[in-house]
Amino acid sequence: MTEVTRFTHGSRIPGWDEPVDPTKAAAVIPDLANTPVPTELREEIQAEMAKYPVFRSALIPALHAAQRVHGWCSPEAIEQVAAVMGITPGEVAAVATFYDMFETQPVGSQAIYVCTNISCSLRGGPKILEAMRAAADGDADFNIRAFECLGACDMAPMASVNGEFVGPLTESDCAQIVADLKSGGEVLAAKQLRVRPCADQAGRVDGGQTTTSEVTQ
Amino acid sequence: MSAILFDRIDEPGLNDIDTYERRGGYEALRKALAQPREGLLEELKASGLRGRGGAGFPLGMKASFIPGADIDKYLVCNADESEPGTFKDRELMQKNPHMLIEGMIIAAFTVDANRSFIYIRGEYVLQAEVLEQAIAQAKAAGFLGDNILGSGFSLDLVLHRGAGAYICGEETGLLDSLEGKRGNPRLKPPFPANQGLFQGPTLINNVETLATIPAIIRMGGSEYAKLGIENSAGTKLVSVSGNVQRPGNYEIELGMSSRDIIFDLAGGPDEGREVKFWFPGGSSSSVLTAADLDTTYDFDAMEKAGSMLGSGAIIVVDDSNSVVDVALTLASFYKHESCGKCTPCREGTTWTVKMLQRVQSGEATPMDLDIIASVQEQIIGNCLCVLGDAMAIPVGSLVAKFRPEFEAHIESARERNGLGITPPAASEEPVLSL
Numbered sequence: 266m267t268e269v270t271r272f273t274h275g276s277r278i279p280g281w282d283e284p285v286d287p288t289k290a291a292a293v294i295p296d297l298a299n300t301p302v303p304t305e306l307r308e309e310i311q312a313e314m315a316k317y318p319v320f321r322s323a324l325i326p327a328l329h330a331a332q333r334v335h336g337w338c339s340p341e342a343i344e345q346v347a348a349v350m351g352i353t354p355g356e357v358a359a360v361a362t363f364y365d366m367f368e369t370q371p372v373g374s375q376a377i378y379v380c381t382n383i384s385c386s387l388r389g390g391p392k393i394l395e396a397m398r399a400a401a402d403g404d405a406d407f408n409i410r411a412f413e414c415l416g417a418c419d420m421a422p423m424a425s426v427n428g429e430f431v432g433p434l435t436e437s438d439c440a441q442i443v444a445d446l447k448s449g450g451e452v453l454a455a456k457q458l459r460v461r462p463c464a465d466q467a468g469r470v471d472g473g474q475t476t477t478s479e480v481t482q
Numbered sequence: 483m484s485a486i487l488f489d490r491i492d493e494p495g496l497n498d499i500d501t502y503e504r505r506g507g508y509e510a511l512r513k514a515l516a517q518p519r520e521g522l523l524e525e526l527k528a529s530g531l532r533g534r535g536g537a538g539f540p541l542g543m544k545a546s547f548i549p550g551a552d553i554d555k556y557l558v559c560n561a562d563e564s565e566p567g568t569f570k571d572r573e574l575m576q577k578n579p580h581m582l583i584e585g586m587i588i589a590a591f592t593v594d595a596n597r598s599f600i601y602i603r604g605e606y607v608l609q610a611e612v613l614e615q616a617i618a619q620a621k622a623a624g625f626l627g628d629n630i631l632g633s634g635f636s637l638d639l640v641l642h643r644g645a646g647a648y649i650c651g652e653e654t655g656l657l658d659s660l661e662g663k664r665g666n667p668r669l670k671p672p673f674p675a676n677q678g679l680f681q682g683p684t685l686i687n688n689v690e691t692l693a694t695i696p697a698i699i700r701m702g703g704s705e706y707a708k709l710g711i712e713n714s715a716g717t718k719l720v721s722v723s724g725n726v727q728r729p730g731n732y733e734i735e736l737g738m739s740s741r742d743i744i745f746d747l748a749g750g751p752d753e754g755r756e757v758k759f760w761f762p763g764g765s766s767s768s769v770l771t772a773a774d775l776d777t778t779y780d781f782d783a784m785e786k787a788g789s790m791l792g793s794g795a796i797i798v799v800d801d802s803n804s805v806v807d808v809a810l811t812l813a814s815f816y817k818h819e820s821c822g823k824c825t826p827c828r829e830g831t832t833w834t835v836k837m838l839q840r841v842q843s844g845e846a847t848p849m850d851l852d853i854i855a856s857v858q859e860q861i862i863g864n865c866l867c868v869l870g871d872a873m874a875i876p877v878g879s880l881v882a883k884f885r886p887e888f889e890a891h892i893e894s895a896r897e898r899n900g901l902g903i904t905p906p907a908a909s910e911e912p913v914l915s916l
């Protein structure tokens with residue numbers, strides 16, 4: 266697995282240093298009548314568009330939906346979103362390339378984001394990333410990425426496995442995660458964020474009336 | 483101190499509207515809807531509540547900037563929570579979503595906004611599911627939708643999932659993203675209160691800020707203001723992470739000693755380890771050292787100590803870590819997240835990473851530290867939004883406060899690489915001024 270492609274020239278502007286092809290015709294808004302779009306995807310995007318006073322707001326939700334259907338933001342997926350929303354593929358691609366969660370290359374279906382930001386790296390995040398890659402052993406079905414802070418530094422080092430937050434992870438947990446995913450079972454059930462109690466409550470007595478520091482004083 | 487935001491937060495079923503109402507939920511909304519808008523605004527002002535998203539701007543004052551004119555106005559909840567070290571909004575939304583929704587309805591009523599949005603970071607899948615369900619329940623109960631509880635006030639609330647970009651936490655970047663664009667920040671002014679979402683006046687606040695509103699209405703603004711200390715009213719959720727034994731979210735009264743938060747609540751570093759430095763308000767805040775541990779945790783004290791309260795995220799780094807690694811991790815994050823719209827940030831973050839990599843690998847000389855420091859100075863105050871500063875300030879503080887360690891690292895790495903000993907100490911003047 267190669268290192269996650271952080272744009273090598275910095276920031277979120279891939280392709281700024283590549284020349285345009287002047288012989289290529291400008292892309293037009295694809296005609297919905299001539300663009301095959303899976304019915305469910307079309308209906309989902311249209312439902313999203315109806316939620317906002319200005320339909321363009323539905324672009325990110327539309328890309329989430331298209332990525333779910335296509336596995337990544339493929340040229341085909343982008344074309345379909347553009348056709349349903351009535352905007353150019355360029356506008357769709359511009360947005361798709363800005364956000365980390367949108368895949369602009371084909372990837373495996375099991376998305377594992379290992380946090381390597383500050384609080385996790387203080388607790389071994391980079392080692393977890395390595396162990397996760399070793400556990401997946403090059404299996405193309407696994408999309409293992411180094412990710413920025415996922416907002417769960419209390420369970421550092423942690424990872425998001427198909428959206429489920431798990432931690433604190435040990436290196437041996439990584440093999441378990443991969444095995445759980447392969448068998449289609451729940452991922453590390455005991456280490457999921459959804460079952461984690463709030464740290465604040467442990468120090469409080471009387472249903473949240475007193476803090477630890479008051480008890481110790 | 484009694485908990486306000488974390489009051490029995492782990493009670494099973496609290497995310498369900500029945501449990502929330504049994505505990506007195508949505509009472510504040512009934513109370514608010516029976517009052518004139520000006521009265522509510524006064525309560526918010528009297529509470530002294532300062533924004534919990536990072537900038538600490540007083541909520542009541544921001545709400546009062548929303549013009550009274552009869553045009554489409556918007557309320558946006560900033561639930562992007564991507565500042566490294568910050569995870570408080572996550573726990574609130576996941577465990578007590580109705581408190582946020584109730585706060586949003588009251589805020590929207592106060593500024594007469596009929597459309598509202600929660601912009602939640604895309605990675606928060608569970609929290610988005612919980613909120614989606616809670617919004618549906620609130621709609622079914624008549625707290626959202628047309629003519630709420632017979633008041634004549636109507637409010638639509640849409641949950642909008644982002645897709646992974648720290649810059650979408652910056653309020654104007656968020657608005658562009660919510661409009662279906664790349665999340666590039668806008669030039670200010672105009673501020674969102676005048677021209678925000680879809681060009682309309684927009685009140686934008688953090689999750690914790692909005693979730694505190696029901697308590698303010700229930701207690702009364704002046705009663706709430708008695709919590710905490712002068713200029714830093716109320717309770718605050720603090721996310722403590724890094725090298726502490728009990729990382730997690732704690733609700734404290736502002737003005738508590740930082741030492742008590744880090745040691746009594748979060749357990750301090752592991753046995754035998756010491757606090758080397760700590761970020762008091764997320765990774766964008768200037769680092770403080772062990773000498774600053776007795777600083778009280780409030781807006782003014784943190785500013786006086788040369789840092790900021792920020793999002794209320796304390797990251798503790800113990801003496802087993804290399805300051806070079808931390809600086810590089812930090813800078814790489816901001817480089818990755820820079821939206822690229824303005825040069826000092828786009829280039830400054832990129833070059834800072836390159837220089838720190840040279841420091842780490844042993845190709846640098848102490849002169850490079852001067853250049854790093856001067857680049858940070860050139861970034862600060864010269865960017866369109868404060869993301870550039872958010873890297874330059876903490877990186878600059880690390881280089882300033884731990885310069886001997888950087889130098890020692892450079893020296894040992896050079897020796898290891900066979901590059902020979904370092905040239906004589908750097909000149910006073912930075913050689914390359916960018």
Ligand SMILES: Cc1cc2nc3c(=O)[nH]c(=O)nc-3n(C[C@H](O)[C@H](O)[C@H](O)COP(=O)(O)O)c2cc1C
Binds near residue numbers: 564688691
């Ligand atoms: C780069 C950057 C990232 C930010 N991220 C967040 C965030 O994730 N959540 C948040 O509430 N505020 C964030 N802010 C602050 C917002 O711009 C804004 O000040 C805040 O949402 C206002 O809400 P408050 O007054 O309730 O604090 C960020 C600011 C910057 C410059």
Ligand code: SF4
Binds near residue numbers: 828865
């Ligand atoms: S400071 Fe950075 S993130 Fe902010 S607008 Fe400029 S380039 Fe974008």
Ligand code: FES
Binds near residue numbers: 423
């Ligand atoms: S640093 Fe890993 S979740 Fe925050």
